[in-house]
Amino acid sequence: MAKANNKTSLLFNLLLLISAFLIFSMAESRILVAKSSPECESVVGVLSGDTCSGITQQFGLTAEFFGSVNPNINCDALFVGQWVCVSGTA
Secondary structure (H helix, E strand, O other): OHHHHHHHHHHHHHHHHHHHHHHHHHHHHHHHHOOOOOEEEEEEEOOOOOOHHHHHHHOOOOHHHHHHHOOOOOHHHOOOOOEEEEEEEO
């Protein structure tokens, strides 16, 4: 009878450990997913001759802020008519 109780206890502890691990894993993934994405409040269209540094100077932005509200921008390949964000939250 003692062996049956030991096996039951071991099984219960193992299930408890696995459950705790799964709960922790799900909580961690929610924390990683909960990161906010940039939100743009104002955009401008790129004009001929515009550069990222020129746009940041024109609107009084830092390069870091400009990059954070325009995460997918390629400053080496701006094109006329492209929308860039100049105000928002990073």
